[in-house]
Amino acid sequence: MKTGDARNIVYVLGHARSGSTILNILLGNISGVFAAGEISNYDVSGWKSDEFCSCGKKACECEFWSAVRQSVEPCLNLDSDELQSVTKAVDNWRSILPSKKSKAVTKLSDKYNQFAIGLYKAIFDQAGCDWVVDASKSPMRMHSLLRNDELSYYVIHVVRDPRAVCYSLNKALKKDPKGGVQKDLNGRPYLTTIKELYLSAFLSHLIKNKLPSERYIRLKHEDLVESTESVLVGLGSFLKVDCSELISRLASDGVLAQSHNVAGNRLRMQKNIKIRYDSSWLTEAGAVKHVGATLLLAPLLLWFKYPIFRKKRCE
Numbered sequence: 001m002k003t004g005d006a007r008n009i010v011y012v013l014g015h016a017r018s019g020s021t022i023l024n025i026l027l028g029n030i031s032g033v034f035a036a037g038e039i040s041n042y043d044v045s046g047w048k049s050d051e052f053c054s055c056g057k058k059a060c061e062c063e064f065w066s067a068v069r070q071s072v073e074p075c076l077n078l079d080s081d082e083l084q085s086v087t088k089a090v091d092n093w094r095s096i097l098p099s100k101k102s103k104a105v106t107k108l109s110d111k112y113n114q115f116a117i118g119l120y121k122a123i124f125d126q127a128g129c130d131w132v133v134d135a136s137k138s139p140m141r142m143h144s145l146l147r148n149d150e151l152s153y154y155v156i157h158v159v160r161d162p163r164a165v166c167y168s169l170n171k172a173l174k175k176d177p178k179g180g181v182q183k184d185l186n187g188r189p190y191l192t193t194i195k196e197l198y199l200s201a202f203l204s205h206l207i208k209n210k211l212p213s214e215r216y217i218r219l220k221h222e223d224l225v226e227s228t229e230s231v232l233v234g235l236g237s238f239l240k241v242d243c244s245e246l247i248s249r250l251a252s253d254g255v256l257a258q259s260h261n262v263a264g265n266r267l268r269m270q271k272n273i274k275i276r277y278d279s280s281w282l283t284e285a286g287a288v289k290h291v292g293a294t295l296l297l298a299p300l301l302l303w304f305k306y307p308i309f310r311k312k313r314c315e
Helices: 020-027 039-048 063-075 080-090 103-127 139-145 162-170 190-210 221-226 228-239 244-252 280-284 287-303
Strands: 008-014 033-037 131-137 152-159 216-220
Touching: 008 020, 008 139, 008 190, 020 033, 020 131, 020 152, 020 221, 020 228, 033 103, 039 103, 039 131, 063 103, 080 103, 080 139, 103 131, 103 139, 139 152, 139 190, 152 190, 152 221, 152 228, 162 190, 162 280, 162 287, 190 287, 216 221, 216 228, 221 228, 228 244
Parallel strands: 008 131, 008 152, 033 131, 152 216
Antiparallel strands: none
8 A cells, every 4th residue: 555645544433332343344444544443442452461463463473563662652751551541531521521621631632642643653654554444432532632633534423223232232251362352341231331322422422513524424333234335335435535446345255354453342353254234132132121221222212313113134
C-alpha cells in the first residue's frame, strides 16, 4: 500500500458485543485500510499484559507492534502506569459532561491526545496506509480526540439489537490467552448491561452532534452480516474508498484476512473468518430474561429502529 497525503481515522463507536470486531476486520480487508482493533486498550494489552496479537505472536514479539512501540516510546512523557491512569480518566463518562469540563480534565485529555496522536501516526507509518480503523468504541475517548484537529475522523456508530448484546455479555468466558480471553470473565447481569446501553446511546448521540453529518454514519450489525455487499457499497461511498475487490472476494469464498489486532474481542484471534448472523439469543436467553429485557429496552429498540417482536431467522 502506498501512503498518500491524507491520514484519516475510522473510529468505530458503540457498545461491547455490538459487532465492532467484525466491522474492524471487514474494513481491514479494503485496500489502503489498516484495521488496528481497540487502540484504546493498547497501553494495557500491548505494553503491560503483553497480550497476543491476531498474527499469533505476543505483542513484544510481533514485528508490527514492536516497531510501533519503538517509534512511540521516545516521544512519550508518561510511563506505563501514568499512561494507564490518564487513559482511565479520559475513558470515564463523567469527563464528557459539561459540568465536569475543568482545567484538570482538559489537562488529562491533552496528555492522552498527545499519546493517541503519536500512536496513530506510528501505525500509519508502519502500515503505509491512508486509513486506520480504531475499534475502541468509547464515546468518551472520541470526545477527547475531537479536541485535536491533526487527523480527520470518520465515525461509524455500530449498533446491535440490545437484547442480543445483553445475552452475549451475560455469558461467562474462561481464560484463554491464545484465544483472545486474557482472564476469566463472569457473565454480566442484564440490568447492568441495560443501564450501560442507555448511557452509551446517549453519549454516542452527543458525539454525533459534534461531527459534520458527512463524517458520521450509524450501522446495524444485522445489516452488516446479512446484507454485506450493499453495506460495503454504502461504506465505500461514506469513506470514499474502493470496496469492489473485497466485494468480489466475499462473493467468491467469503473468507476474511486478518491484520495485527492486539486488543479486542476474541473473534480477532480466529482464522478463516466468515460473516454470519448469530440468532442464538432469540432461543437461548430464556423467556423471562427476553421479555424483561424487551420491556426495559423498548425505548432503545424504537430509537435504533428494531422490532419489538422478533422471530428466529433461518441460518
